[in-house]
Amino acid sequence: MTTEASNRIWIYDTTLRDGAQREGISLSIDDKLRIARQLDALGIPFIEGGWPGANPKDVQFFWKLQEQPLAQAEVVAFCSTRRPHVKAAEDSLLQALLAAGTRWVTIFGKSWDLHVKEGLLTSLDENLAMISETIQYLRSQGRRAIYDAEHWFDGYKQNRDYAKETLKAALRGGAEWLVLCDTNGGTLPQEIAQIVRDVVKVIEAEQTSESKIQLGIHTHNDADTAVANAIAAVIEGANMVQGTINGYGERCGNANLCSLIPNLQLKLGYSCIGEEQMVNLTQISRCVSEVVNLAPNDSAPFVGLSAFAHKGGIHVSAVERNPLTYEHIQPETVGNTRRIVISEQAGLSNILVKARSFGIELDKQNPACRQILERLKALENQGYQFEGAEASFELLMREALGGRQQFFTLKGFQVHCDIVPSKGESNCVPYALATIKVSVNGKDILEAAEGNGPVAALDAALRKALIKFYPAIALFELTDYKVRILDGNTGTSAKTRVLIESSNGDQRWTTVGVSTNILEASYQAVVEGLEYGLMLHSAEDAPLNAASLP
Numbered sequence: 013m014t015t016e017a018s019n020r021i022w023i024y025d026t027t028l029r030d031g032a033q034r035e036g037i038s039l040s041i042d043d044k045l046r047i048a049r050q051l052d053a054l055g056i057p058f059i060e061g062g063w064p065g066a067n068p069k070d071v072q073f074f075w076k077l078q079e080q081p082l083a084q085a086e087v088v089a090f091c092s093t094r095r096p097h098v099k100a101a102e103d104s105l106l107q108a109l110l111a112a113g114t115r116w117v118t119i120f121g122k123s124w125d126l127h128v129k130e131g132l133l134t135s136l137d138e139n140l141a142m143i144s145e146t147i148q149y150l151r152s153q154g155r156r157a158i159y160d161a162e163h164w165f166d167g168y169k170q171n172r173d174y175a176k177e178t179l180k181a182a183l184r185g186g187a188e189w190l191v192l193c194d195t196n197g198g199t200l201p202q203e204i205a206q207i208v209r210d211v212v213k214v215i216e217a218e219q220t221s222e223s224k225i226q227l228g229i230h231t232h233n234d235a236d237t238a239v240a241n242a243i244a245a246v247i248e249g250a251n252m253v254q255g256t257i258n259g260y261g262e263r264c265g266n267a268n269l270c271s272l273i274p275n276l277q278l279k280l281g282y283s284c285i286g287e288e289q290m291v292n293l294t295q296i297s298r299c300v301s302e303v304v305n306l307a308p309n310d311s312a313p314f315v316g317l318s319a320f321a322h323k324g325g326i327h328v329s330a331v332e333r334n335p336l337t338y339e340h341i342q343p344e345t346v347g348n349t350r351r352i353v354i355s356e357q358a359g360l361s362n363i364l365v366k367a368r369s370f371g372i373e374l375d376k377q378n379p380a381c382r383q384i385l386e387r388l389k390a391l392e393n394q395g396y397q398f399e400g401a402e403a404s405f406e407l408l409m410r411e412a413l414g415g416r417q418q419f420f421t422l423k424g425f426q427v428h429c430d431i432v433p434s435k436g437e438s439n440c441v442p443y444a445l446a447t448i449k450v451s452v453n454g455k456d457i458l459e460a461a462e463g464n465g466p467v468a469a470l471d472a473a474l475r476k477a478l479i480k481f482y483p484a485i486a487l488f489e490l491t492d493y494k495v496r497i498l499d500g501n502t503g504t505s506a507k508t509r510v511l512i513e514s515s516n517g518d519q520r521w522t523t524v525g526v527s528t529n530i531l532e533a534s535y536q537a538v539v540e541g542l543e544y545g546l547m548l549h550s551a552e553d554a555p556l557n558a559a560s561l562p
Contacts, residue, residue, distance in 0.1 A: 021246060021282045024058040024158075024191075024228065024254040025051050025269060027300065028073075029090055031260035032062075037304045044073050046303055050296050051257070052082040055285035056269075058158075058252075060088045060118060065108035074112035088158065089114045093121040093146040096134040100149035110153055119146055120160035120193075121182070123175045124167030136174060140181040147185030158252075159187035160230060165199040168207055176214055183218050189226050189252055190215065194241060197234030197264060201244040204229075208248040228252030231267045233259060238267035243275060246282065257300045258309065270297045270315045274346050294347035314346045321351040332364075367409060384412045394526055395498045395507050401524035403514075403544040404537075419546045420478060422539065423449035423456065427466045427531055444469035452481045467493065467534045474542060484549040487516045488542065495530065512537040516545055 028044050031037070039047070044061070051059050061077070062070030077087055089112040094103040109117055121143040122128045128139040147157045159182035161167075167175040179190055192211060194204070208227070215225045229245035229252070231238040242253050253276070259268030270293060276282040277290065297315040301308040310317040320343040322331050330337040335350065343350050364381065367374045374381055387408060388398065398405040410416040425448040446469035447460045459477040463469030471490055479485045492513035497506045510533040513522045521544050525536025 019281070019283050020251065021276055021284050022058065022226075022228075022252040023056050023269065023273065023284050024060065024088070024252055025056045025256065026060040026090075026230075026254055026266065027051070027256040027260060029060045029062045029070075030262070030266050031256035031258075032304075033262040034260045034265065035262075036306065037260065039304065041069055041072050041076065043303050044069075045076055047257075047300055048077065048082060048085075048087070050299055052085040053289070054292060054296050055289040056085055058088055058116065059085045060090055060254075061112075061114070063090045064112040065091055065105035071108065071112070074114065078113050086116050087114050088116045088118050090118045090120070093119055093142040094149075096132055096138055096142065100145050103146075106146065106149065110150075110155070115156060116158060117150055117155045118158040118160055118191075119143075119150070119187075120162045121146070121178060122163065122167075123161045123178045123193075124163040125171045125174050127163055127167075140177060143178055143181040144185040147182055147187050151186040157185070157187045158189040158191060158228070159185075160191045160193055160254075162193050163195045164192040165194045165203065165207060166196055168210075169203075172210075176211075179211070179214060180218065183225060187225075189228050191228035191230050191252060191254060192245065192250070193230040194232055194238075195230075197232030197238065199231075199241060200235065200237055201240045204231075204241045205244040205248050208245045208250060212249045226251055228254060230254040232261065233264040233266065233268075236264070238265070239271045239275065242267045242272055243280070246276060246280075258297055258306075258312070260304065260306075268312075271313050274314050274341070278341055278345065290345060291347045314341075315348060317351070319343070320348055372409065372413070380412050384409055387412065391526075395509050396524055396526050398524065401511055401522045401537075403521035404523045404540050407523075407540055407544060407547075417543075417547060417550060419452070419482065419543055419550075421451040423451055425449070425470065425473070425535065427469060429466055446470045446473040448473040448477055450474070450477050452478065466531055467538065470531070470535055471538050474538060478542065482546055482549075484516075484546065485542065487549075488514055488545045490538070490541070491515045491520065492522075493534075498526075508533050510534045510537045512541050514541040514545055516548065519548065521545070521548075 027047060028039065032039050048059055048061065059082070061073055064070045064074055074087070074089060089109050091105055091109040094100045094106060100106055122132060122139055125136055128134060128136055132139060143159070147159060150157055161178060164175060182190060192208065211227065215227060219225055227250045229242050229250040231241040238259070242255065246253060253267070253272055255267035255269040255272055256265070257269055259265040273284045273293065274290070277284045294315040297312070298308050308317065313319055320339055322338060327338050331339065331350070335342065339350070364374050364376060392398065407416060425446060428445045430443045444463050444466045445460060446463065446466065447458070448470070449456060449458045451457070457477040459473050461469055461472035461476050463472050475485050490512060494511040496509045498509055507526060507528050508530045510525045510530065511522055512534070513520055521541070523537045523540035523544060525533035527533040527536065
């Protein structure tokens with residue numbers, strides 16, 4: 013790694029094709045376009061858009077990008093080699109590939125003789141012809157070719173001489189990149205390293221002064237070693253890495269680019285993307301998870317919500333003095349942030365740091381610190397959990413310091429639940445009616461609302477009662493609701509913890525309630541969720557005068 017050229021690692025993203033094969037992911041054309049533009053902004057040089065011969069959606073995706081091209085990335089169309097005993101120029105899949113109009117194409121072929129005989133049901137020689145003739149035809153049509161050697165490592169271990177012949181066939185056809193694929197995801201890093209070293213020798217023997225052959229790696233995560241395998245290949249000479257954002261992919265997923273890119277660039281000194289783009293890695297990881305409608309992995313390295321979260325009091329105290337004590341990189345480098353988690357394991361250091369994150373400067377000698385800590389531990393002993401409900405903890409802290417605003421006072425509530433027949437159907441649907449009484453600025457308000465369950469009805473009634481005083485409530489919505497039984501051995505009298513996540517469209521916050529009555533626990537969390545949202549808006553949305561209301 014002595015020159016800029018030898019230091020460059022070309023990142024090839026296959027989220028839109030391989031990643032979309034994950035169970036539970038279904039991308040629309042707009043979803044694919046949105047992700048592609050995010051990857052383009054991240055500085056990814058190759059973005060695999062899909063297999064245009066496999067479904068109409070991918071064809072339309074490529075057409076859309078022809079109308080509005082990406083800023084810098086090469087969009088790549090993906091396809092198999094020609095079929096056995098069919099001329100490349102007459103293969104309908106290859107014609108669809110050409111119609112996608114991309115400059116670069118990726119062709120995958122069989123490296124494992126088992127797949128040739130039992131999958132393709134053809135001869136080993138015909139498979140070699142399929143590889144070379146397909147790539148040669150595409151080159152004659154003005155395309156540049158990347159060859160994905162499918163099942164390469166398994167094929168090499170079973171019949172290394174034939175596996176090498178498949179690579180040579182791709183080179184005869186004119187492939188510019190040879191990408192070794194651990195398709196089954198079961199190879200270990202030391203095997204990857206040894207086999208890649210062997211392939212490098214093959215490439216060096218085939219290399220000419222007119223052509224430069226480059227090597228890539230494509231790993232799957234079935235043995236939980238996809239990232240390590242890709243790194244091992246790079247160290248041995250691969251200079252293209254294929255993977256997906258958040259490691260999405262079939263079965264156990266693909267190599268996670270959100271881990272690979274920072275490891276290669278920040279730890280090993282390779283150049284993958286610009287420093288100014290690296291700081292967007294966390295944001296893009298979470299954006300893609302939103303588009304595919306999967307919850308972000310909080311414990312994901314580098315980009316996860318918990319990647320730089322500190323819970324133990326000793327850890328927090330040390331990190332406050334020097335973050336290097338418990339952080340392997342600065343979280344800001346990848347666009348993440350340090351978080352201090354509040355729990356029963358917290359010490360005074362946690363309280364001080366957390367207060368600072370809320371804009372509250374506390375002194376360790378302030379008696380309120382000890383009161384907050386004791387209150388925290390007492391509540392967590394009852395079943396409260398504040399590491400997942402930071403909004404509730406901030407309200408607790410402000411109350412101990414005498415700074416918690418009193419937006420409204422609960423006077424009481426009732427909930428009536430019933431099961432009613434659905435119109436024209438034999439099944440029944442839940443129904444709930446909540447009645448609530450609150451006081452705002454000395455004015456008592458009585459309201460009722462319906463919902464498809466008791467929590468929905470309570471939430472609706474409370475909003476109905478308060479919205480005349482606090483119009484900002486119209487912006488709030490309940491985005492998640494989690495219930496946990498804390499002591500299952502006590503049956504229906506078990507204590508229940510409810511976590512509710514709320515949002516105003518720009519911010520999200522979580523509140524907690526605990527009770528042996530699930531309705532009471534839910535109500536606690538709903539009330540604090542609205543209260544915290546009002547606190548965020550209180551500067552510009554002060555309560556209207558009660559006397560002016562009808």
